[in-house]
Amino acid sequence: MTTTIALAGNPNSGKTTMFNDLTGSSQHVGNWPGVTVEKKEGRLKGRKDVVIQDLPGIYSLSPYSPEEVITRNYLITEQPSAIINIVDASNIERNLYLTTQLTELGIPVVLALNMIDIVHKRGDVIDTDKLSKAMGCAVVETSAVKGLGSKNAAEKALWLSDLHAHGGHSRDHVHAGANHVGHEHHLHHEPPFEPKHRFSAVVEDAIKLIGALIEDAAAAAATATGAPTRWFAIKLFERDSEVQRHLKLDEQQQAQVEAIIKTAEQQLDDDSESIITNERYSFVTDVIAQTLTVKDSSGVSLSDRIDRVVTNRVLALPIFALIMFVVYFLSISTVGTAMSGWVNDVLFGETVPGAMEEFLLSVGAADWLQSLILDGIVAGVGAVIGFLPQMLTLFLLLAILEDCGYMARIAFIMDRIFKRFGLSGKSFIPILIGTGCGVPGILASRTIENESNRRLTVMTTTFIPCSAKLPIIALIVGALFPGQAWVATSTYFIGMAAIIISGIILKKTRWFAGDPTPFVIELPAYHLPRVKGVARTMFERGWAFVKRAGTIILLATIVVWFLSSFNWTLQMVDTDESMLAAIGSAIAFIFSPLGWGDWRATVASITGLIAKENVVGTFGVLYGFAEVAEDGAEYWPMLAAAFTQISAFSFLLFNLLCAPCFAAIGAISREMGSARWTAFAVAYECVFAYLVAFSFYQIALLLTTGAFTVATALALLVVLATLYLLVRKPYLSHEPKRKQLKKAPAST
Ligand code: GDP
Ligand code: MG
Helix, strand or coil: EEEEEEEEEECCCCHHHHHHHHHHCCCCCCCCCCCCCCEEEECCCCEEEEEECCCCCCCCCCCCCCCHHHHHHHHHHHCCCCEEEEEEEHHHHHHHHHHHHHHHHCCHHHHHHCCCCHHHHCEEEHHHHHHHHHCEEEEEEEEECCEEEEHHHHHHHHHHHHHHCCCCCCCCCCHHHCCCCCHHHHHHCCCCCCCCCCCCHHHHHHHHHHHHHHHHHHHHHHHHHCCCCCCCCCCHHHCCCCHHHHHCHHHHHHHHHHHHHHHHHHHHCCCHHHHHHHHHHHHHHHHHHHEEEEECCCCHHHHHHHHHHHCCCCCCCHHHHHHHHHHHHHHHHHHHHHHHHHHHHHHHHHHHHHHHHHHHHHHCCCCCHHHHHHHHHHHHHHHCCCHHHHHHEEEEHHHHHHHHHHHHHHHHHHHHHHHHHCCCCCHHHHHHHHHCCCHHHHHHHCCCCCCCHHHHHHEEEEHHHCCCHHHHHHHHHHCCCCCCCCCEEEHHHHHHHHHHHHHHHHHCCHCCCCCCCCCCCCCCCCCCHHHHHHHHHHHHHHHHHHHHHHHHHHHHHHHHHHHHEECCCCEEEEEEHHHHHHHHHHHHHCHHHHHCCHHHHHHHHHHCCCCHHHHHHHHHHHHHHHHHHHHHCCCCHHHHCCCCCHHHHHHHHHHHHHHHHHHHHHHHHHHHHHHHHHHHHEEEHHHHHHHHHHHEEEEHHHHHHCCHHHHHHHHHHHHHHHHHHHHCCCCCCCCCCCCCCCCCCCCC
């Protein structure tokens, strides 16, 4: 039989870190909320029979956000044997709010005071015994990141679940509290999983009345859920719609429940949900007063001092721009290039092709096979792999920014900007994740409650350059803008501008109108990046990149090689006479207005739909090493000769903004859940990219050469139309305003 231990707690409290520590797996950990949106399962190290379940972070068990729904449904219907409630001990007050709810579920709870290292460093003291008694659950101190205490927490949880299963009392604590048989001597009078928290007399009376009323319904529901009657009663008192539906009360019962609630509301002069919330908070405040001794809080913490500068209204954006500049400068222009230059020019430019050629000649390989390997695979995959050093540098820097806590600040800063345009800062979390890969970015949009905002985010997340677009950026910068790192940095801000502009334009339409989802992000304390976590993130992403190069990109390269080496009658020909040239030339006219009607660039952009790295791989094959061998020219200069700086930037713009790769389109389709919306999203992205590249190219041409053509006029028209769409009056939605979520009072 397997035992399941669920990890539950606020976002960013260290659940995933503890999950990794307990199971030895390596789920992504980020120093900001919203990283885990799906539950993850693993086995406890050394105990094949114990399942550990990582859950999305939540602040309460209300059914409002998707994370809350996932976590709550899991806890109620799957009935884990025990819960480890991971609490950010350095921020304990707000975290205990959830604990008061978890202990009501009738499942043994181990409260893990995580990040205890921070508490100790501050010199604060938490009285764990008192806390355990006050909250009615076991308490252990942990520092998941240092691997301290996690095992202890798991052992406690197992022990409690055992006790719970064999303790001989029902899960229903309303009745069970008294008849608990204390044969576990060290727990004689108080089983640690008995919730201690009681509401005010008025509320307790109401809960008792409701409990009596729904006893049968709750018992019926409990067979499927295991939650005690008291929990159902509290939830009904809060008018929790999910529970109302779940219990299937008849109309008379519903009316009676409503009457009970009304009476209590009149007596306490507040709505029932607020009453419960407030009483929980005042309970938590009391507990904290008894258990937490703060050393001396007069000084301002270093984290706060850094934040004063970094999130300053005026300085925030310039600092952000500077940091991103440094990131791209380091990864594309310095460390990265030195390495990539060598990999491209020497390793895949001379050494490997040379050795390969010799080898192939020596074994007398057929011409076509030589060509496949040298002009196809080595040229194509080599061109992509050549960017690995740059990718690793970028991954490393992004992982550092994430782990130290700066990414959370970016979301906070961007929220201030987004809000002004009626967009939610919540959209920014998917975008941040999208800088690694668009697929998890799109999935992360699930946390956005408002449907139209969610769609909007799904549609625009991939405007931000994902890591697979880095090779395109690095290639164009390397070939046409050598030493100009700002071109690479600009792609980041172009992506952001595309998101904001799209957001503003689309929000004004009927389909996307509606209030933005309120965004509450907590800023975690800064900490020095941890080598282990950062290295792991870097290698994981790097490895994913290598795997793609070895599979999907390898395959695409072979197809491109085949189409570019043969003509329609399957004779081997020069690329210029190949099938691919024919196909590319036939459709190249579409892109001529963007300045790169060359069939090679056209084909490259299209192969980018399979995976963005293919753009580079295709160039590798098409401008590739075959020609290097012929005329001694190298690959990047050849590319540079085919473009001007203006047309190259236009090419970059189009490829950054157009529809993402198939994997990301698949994710869009999954999240949209509708073929029409998916088609709309892809079409929107392509048209948007086209218009941006078109207007940029034509206007830049006008400014540099003074040439004014019909196309220039059209480009100016596009710009004017965009301006109009940006400033026109919004469509007014008539949907009633959604009740605002109750938020935790700031805990300082
Ligand atoms: P989750 O959102 O609850 O899954 O939290 P994560 O596991 O992603 O961790 C959030 C952040 O807290 C990461 O930056 C972790 O490195 C950090 N963290 C986790 N546990 C500890 C701890 O015990 N001490 C300290 N100082 N930091 C921790
Ligand atoms: Mg997590």
